[in-house]
Amino acid sequence: METNQLYLYNSITGKKELFEPINNPYVGMYVCGPTVYGDAHLGHARPAITFDVLFRYLKHVGYKVRYVRNITDVGHLENDADSGEDKIAKKARLEQLEPMEIVQYYTDRYHANMQDLNVLSPSIEPKASGHIIEQIEFIERIIKNGYGYVENGSVYFDVLKYNEKHNYGILSGRNIDELINNTRTLEGQEEKKNSFDFALWKKAQPQHIMRWNSPWSVGFPGWHLECSAMGEKYLGEVFDIHGGGMDLKFPHHECEIAQSVAANNKHAVKHWVHNNLITINGQKMSKSLNNFITLDEVFSGKNALLNQAYSPMTVRFFILQAHYGGTLDFSNEALLAAEKAMARMCKAFDVIDKLVISNTSSIDFNSYKKRCYDALNDDLNTPILLAVLFDVVKSINLIKEGKETIDAVNLSVLKEIVSGFFNEILGLINQSSVSTKSNSIDTLMEVILELRKNAKTNKDYATADYIRNKLSEVNIKINDTKDGANWFIE
RNA sequence: GGACUCGUGGCCGAGUGGCUAGGCAGAGGUCUGCAAAACCUUGUACGGCGGUUCGAAUCCGUUCGAGUCCUCCA
Numbered sequence: 001m002e003t004n005q006l007y008l009y010n011s012i013t014g015k016k017e018l019f020e021p022i023n024n025p026y027v028g029m030y031v032c033g034p035t036v037y038g039d040a041h042l043g044h045a046r047p048a049i050t051f052d053v054l055f056r057y058l059k060h061v062g063y064k065v066r067y068v069r070n071i072t073d074v075g076h077l078e079n080d081a082d083s084g085e086d087k088i089a090k091k092a093r094l095e096q097l098e099p100m101e102i103v104q105y106y107t108d109r110y111h112a113n114m115q116d117l118n119v120l121s122p123s124i125e126p127k128a129s130g131h132i133i134e135q136i137e138f139i140e141r142i143i144k145n146g147y148g149y150v151e152n153g154s155v156y157f158d159v160l161k162y163n164e165k166h167n168y169g170i171l172s173g174r175n176i177d178e179l180i181n182n183t184r185t186l187e188g189q190e191e192k193k194n195s196f197d198f199a200l201w202k203k204a205q206p207q208h209i210m211r212w213n214s215p216w217s218v219g220f221p222g223w224h225l226e227c228s229a230m231g232e233k234y235l236g237e238v239f240d241i242h243g244g245g246m247d248l249k250f251p252h253h254e255c256e257i258a259q260s261v262a263a264n265n266k267h268a269v270k271h272w273v274h275n276n277l278i279t280i281n282g283q284k285m286s287k288s289l290n291n292f293i294t295l296d297e298v299f300s301g302k303n304a305l306l307n308q309a310y311s312p313m314t315v316r317f318f319i320l321q322a323h324y325g326g327t328l329d330f331s332n333e334a335l336l337a338a339e340k341a342m343a344r345m346c347k348a349f350d351v352i353d354k355l356v357i358s359n360t361s362s363i364d365f366n367s368y369k370k371r372c373y374d375a376l377n378d379d380l381n382t383p384i385l386l387a388v389l390f391d392v393v394k395s396i397n398l399i400k401e402g403k404e405t406i407d408a409v410n411l412s413v414l415k416e417i418v419s420g421f422f423n424e425i426l427g428l429i430n431q432s433s434v435s436t437k438s439n440s441i442d443t444l445m446e447v448i449l450e451l452r453k454n455a456k457t458n459k460d461y462a463t464a465d466y467i468r469n470k471l472s473e474v475n476i477k478i479n480d481t482k483d484g485a486n487w488f489i490e
Numbered sequence: 491g492g493a494c495u496c497g498u499g500g501c502c503g504a505g506u507g508g509c510u511a512g513g514c515a516g517a518g519g520u521c522u523g524c525a526a527a528a529c530c531u532u533g534u535a536c537g538g539c540g541g542u543u544c545g546a547a548u549c550c551g552u553u554c555g556a557g558u559c560c561u562c563c564a
Contacts, residue, residue, distance in 0.1 A: 173494060198561095198562065199562050250493090250494095250559055250560070284558065321512085326496080327496075333502070336515095345513095381505095383504050401530085465525085479525095479527045480526085480527090481521080488527095
């Protein structure tokens, strides 16, 4: 699709911009992945799905995409920690486990959640702990260029110095003067020249279990460094897209920009894309606020905030029903609405193979297809795309009822729309058609429905209702239609 | 306090200077032994107050409210 023009909102310019790869047809995309010290929650599903769709769409239109999503397994500090203690190390002590054991455990669980959500694996999933050498080398370059200083075994980034020639705050719209006035006084800041300087390398305290040798001290890399180092390693000094949650804009991504400019004298990222947050009761869902629902809990329904379990596909649909740039508020009502909406869509798609093919078509499915592309090309507008697909659903139903017609050519376009946009790009899976594929149960139900049909013919409604009610108790639902009865598992 | 974002019908959520978003719920209907489901039809919303305009929910100002960030947490 050479004519396809994707416009993406660029956080750094604040405008929708035509996406043009630096090195067509190759596209490099880096997205901040999870910190693996706990189970993923609903909030983590949002960036994963957002950038999964972007990844899928870029591939769909013909680009060769290398998608790098990191695993953060070192270097992060507790929000409320007494004294800057590595998050993972702390949990390790509490649970009497090796840090890497925890990393492995939660990484596996994260992967399982992602698979449930039908999120494709990234091309490369690098771990911070596996790139200590690259990070040290990156720091050396920053120091050599005069933007880092060593103090007591730790290395800090000199923001003020950087800001003389460059613009610190370019992404988040902050300026240094405000940072000076507004930064709170915190403990453990004495080593830094300025409160807003950030660490590139941190000397390990005795309680830190995760530690590596470096030219400056035995310690661990700073919190923003891994993305700069790994992005450069796998995507080059300059690459196309960097994604992540809104909450990462400052300081994380701001610091990344500063690091890359300090090391290479150029901006590493052409296009910044930020997804918004999932809120609950209007507030950000996060670990620190302790108002989160893990994905496992959503899928099982085991959380006091949940009225029921919601399938991974319901969650995916729910997230896609909102534009990635806006907040999305969690509620049982909204999840339930998504579940029903998705079911209705799937049921319509199920009847496509049973549609009667006419000589002419009263509906032009190519125009739907165009609207699908238009929706995605306008800053990945998945809610609009879903609205178009609901128009398609309506058309399918009208054809089914004989009120509209479809010919063979349009039928193939219709199938293309479903497999292309619904399955391939949005990554949704029609589970109603998948779950009923069991030969023995099919045969069994055929027999039962036959017996019930006979009962109905004989006006033995007591027996007919008995069959229906009893099976309903085990979630096998029977519906009578004018073409006979059908059944499904609820 | 500062930076930024947002405020749309019962709920979720698009959009935008004049033309139906969509979904869920509700209402009416079709179908039907009954039920359920399915399908069809249906709503006239854009925080308050000013202003610009032939015309604003959409632009500007102001006000109220909410949120995110402002930390050595991604």
